[in-house]
Amino acid sequence: AQSVTQLGSHVSVSEGALVLLRCNYSSSVPPYLFWYVQYPNQGLQLLLKYTSAATLVKGINGFEAEFKKSETSFHLTKPSAHMSDAAEYFCAVSDRLSLVPGSNYKLTFGKGTLLTVNP
Amino acid sequence: EPEVTQTPSHQVTQMGQEVILRCVPISNHLYFYWYRQILGQKVEFLVSFYNNEISEKSEIFDDQFSVERPDGSNFTLKIRSTKLEDSAMYFCASSEGAGPVRGYTFGSGTRLTVV
Numbered sequence A: 001a002q003s004v005t006q007l008g009s010h011v012s013v014s015e016g017a018l019v020l021l022r023c024n025y026s027s028s029v030p031p032y033l034f035w036y037v038q039y040p041n042q043g044l045q046l047l048l049k050y051t052s053a054a055t056l057v058k059g060i061n062g063f064e065a066e067f068k069k070s071e072t073s074f075h076l077t078k079p080s081a082h083m084s085d086a087a088e089y090f091c092a093v094s095d096r097l098s099l100v101p102g103s104n105y106k107l108t109f110g111k112g113t114l115l116t117v118n119p
Numbered sequence B: 001e002p003e004v005t006q007t008p009s010h011q012v013t014q015m016g017q018e019v020i021l022r023c024v025p026i027s028n029h030l031y032f033y034w035y036r037q038i039l040g041q042k043v044e045f046l047v048s049f050y051n052n053e054i055s056e057k058s059e060i061f062d063d064q065f066s067v068e069r070p071d072g073s074n075f076t077l078k079i080r081s082t083k084l085e086d087s088a089m090y091f092c093a094s095s096e097g098a099g100p101v102r103g104y105t106f107g108s109g110t111r112l113t114v115v
Helices: none
Strands: A003-007 A010-014 A019-026 A033-038 A044-050 A056-058 A064-068 A073-078 A087-096 A105-109 A113-118 B005-007 B010-013 B019-024 B031-037 B043-050 B053-057 B065-068 B075-079 B088-095 B110-114
Touching: A003 A087, A003 A105, A010 A019, A019 A033, A019 A087, A019 A113, A033 A064, A033 A073, A044 A056, A044 A064, A044 A073, A073 A087, A105 B043, B005 B088, B010 B019, B019 B031, B019 B088, B019 B110, B043 B065, B043 B075, B075 B088
Parallel strands: A010 A113, B010 B110
Antiparallel strands: A003 A019, A019 A073, A033 A044, A033 A087, A056 A064, A064 A073, A087 A105, A087 A113, B005 B019, B019 B075, B031 B043, B031 B088, B043 B053, B065 B075, B088 B110
């Protein structure tokens, strides 16, 4: 079964600084990988996804992530943090629900990383 | 942009009571899911639903849980006899296709507190 580890439950950066949120995955098959963001009192919003096309994936709000198979990583970055980026960020890997061809997928999430941005 | 709508946003219930959490998925989506997140823990898969039946469920989804699509628009999660450990944020999600390529759309969640 797939698994995801997010290093650092809490990351604090200054406004304008680089954001780096780490995600490592474990998968026995080529994975599909996702980053979701959760703003306070809101649902999970898809930031970006890797689906075996380009290894550098660009998402919304200036975020991007790079799939590195050799490191089994999918770290999320943003060159310059903004106050509005303060939220919880979840890395997830998709996992086929059964061996039946065409069966649907579930997501296996990491524990999340809370990003705070200081003025 | 189409949304997945969940109601209520917060529900408090007494232990042993039945609760129904409601979701309205995106109208052209065919696959529906419930996930939950106990405070401080990971978001966990509960169940997936397709073609009016459960397609997969996790070990968490035991006999006290059930799902239903009663009227073609709503998708509900029922917990028959709530326990303290059922306190969590419950997320509904829907997807257009079976595969992960297009991703899921999640609702805002229902925070269930069992007292």
